[in-house]
Amino acid sequence: MTPPMEYIEDYTLAGLSRWLAAEGEKPFRAKQIFQWLYRHMARDFEEMTSVSRAMRAKLAGRFRLGGLERAAVLHSEDGSVKYRFRLPDGNEIETVLMPGASHNTLCVSTQVGCAMGCDFCMTARMGLVRNLTAGEIVQQVVQAARDLPDRAFIRNVVFMGMGEPLHNYDNVVRSIETLSEDNGFGFSGRRLTVSTSGLVPAIRRFIREGVHANLAVSLNAVTDEVRTALMPVNRRWNLEALLAACREFPAESRIRLTFEYVLLGGVNDSLADARRLVKLLHGIKCKVNLIPYNPPPGLPYRPPDLERVRAFQRKLLDHGLLATVRLSRGQDIQAACGQLIAGETAPRGRFARPTRGPIGSAAPVDTVAGG
Ligand code: SF4
Numbered sequence: 001m002t003p004p005m006e007y008i009e010d011y012t013l014a015g016l017s018r019w020l021a022a023e024g025e026k027p028f029r030a031k032q033i034f035q036w037l038y039r040h041m042a043r044d045f046e047e048m049t050s051v052s053r054a055m056r057a058k059l060a061g062r063f064r065l066g067g068l069e070r071a072a073v074l075h076s077e078d079g080s081v082k083y084r085f086r087l088p089d090g091n092e093i094e095t096v097l098m099p100g101a102s103h104n105t106l107c108v109s110t111q112v113g114c115a116m117g118c119d120f121c122m123t124a125r126m127g128l129v130r131n132l133t134a135g136e137i138v139q140q141v142v143q144a145a146r147d148l149p150d151r152a153f154i155r156n157v158v159f160m161g162m163g164e165p166l167h168n169y170d171n172v173v174r175s176i177e178t179l180s181e182d183n184g185f186g187f188s189g190r191r192l193t194v195s196t197s198g199l200v201p202a203i204r205r206f207i208r209e210g211v212h213a214n215l216a217v218s219l220n221a222v223t224d225e226v227r228t229a230l231m232p233v234n235r236r237w238n239l240e241a242l243l244a245a246c247r248e249f250p251a252e253s254r255i256r257l258t259f260e261y262v263l264l265g266g267v268n269d270s271l272a273d274a275r276r277l278v279k280l281l282h283g284i285k286c287k288v289n290l291i292p293y294n295p296p297p298g299l300p301y302r303p304p305d306l307e308r309v310r311a312f313q314r315k316l317l318d319h320g321l322l323a324t325v326r327l328s329r330g331q332d333i334q335a336a337c338g339q340l341i342a343g344e345t346a347p348r349g350r351f352a353r354p355t356r357g358p359i360g361s362a363a364p365v366d367t368v369a370g371g
Helices: 013-022 029-039 053-062 134-146 165-180 200-208 224-230 239-246 271-280 306-318
Strands: 069-075 081-086 092-099 104-107 111-113 128-131 154-159 192-196 214-218 257-263 287-292 322-325
Touching: 013 029, 013 165, 029 134, 081 134, 092 134, 104 134, 128 165, 134 154, 134 165, 154 165, 165 192, 165 200, 192 200, 200 214, 200 239, 257 306, 271 306, 287 306, 306 322
Parallel strands: 104 154, 154 192, 192 214, 214 257, 257 287, 287 322
Antiparallel strands: 069 081, 081 092, 092 104, 111 128
């Protein structure tokens, strides 16, 4: 049986240069090809007119260019756009574009489904179907950029959609390398944010390898009891182990460490919780994003009272912690934090139809998303 073709987008610039060299071609051609892929966002090798016809034929014989089919594009009343992409194997993923006052943020998926089993997340109900390849992650950015007047309109990319990014470490890091490449999108590390539910060895590896992207840790609780109930990963790596790893994050770097804290009414939103959070984060240079949760129907949670959210935030600010409140975006199209669709339980709205399943994403008041 013929193996499925690799995406050319799976290759970093260095990888493509190596492939060209092995083929007896000039490695510098990789830069040209990258420019066609990510500056001109070519849809076909034939568009690469500065590349010889023979080379184009060779590329077409060896690689697939693109492969994400738009299954649906949903527009929210708040301006968010949710893309549902069908992959060549029939699986579906989702990507959310969130417009801000001055810039857009794109929330990308890194896996089909997720193995982490967080209790408040609908993606968790799917389990892990498979990892996305680096090319499938990068293509989400290309697809969204094609709809904008200028690809630079995507200012931030957050790896906070479907999946646990650090569970697909190699492909996520490869996609970061491609997105950062000057001959392509040229994102600085400050504009890329990788989210994790708390895979401690992968966090350590991320820090050790100096991956040039912000790290966002989904904390969501201040005691092991509550965190384990919400996030089974806490059984393996508890708060102490997680925060010890976070303390290794380089304080002087230009990239940033953020803690995401989804506020669930009556579960983790008290002032006592806020006080404990201050203690836990003592000495860690970080920012805290508070995300009032809007539970989808069927989950045993309720949104926090907004007064409590503000009081929680005030407590953190009073103790010198940088804390923002992030409002969920795209709720009417099930693109907001935790508002996921899963199989037959998918709500049927204006656009919705039964689907394989999406995303936990939310946007901060000013910028980013969170899964
Ligand atoms: S919240 Fe994130 S890590 Fe947890 S199950 Fe959902 S997608 Fe996975």
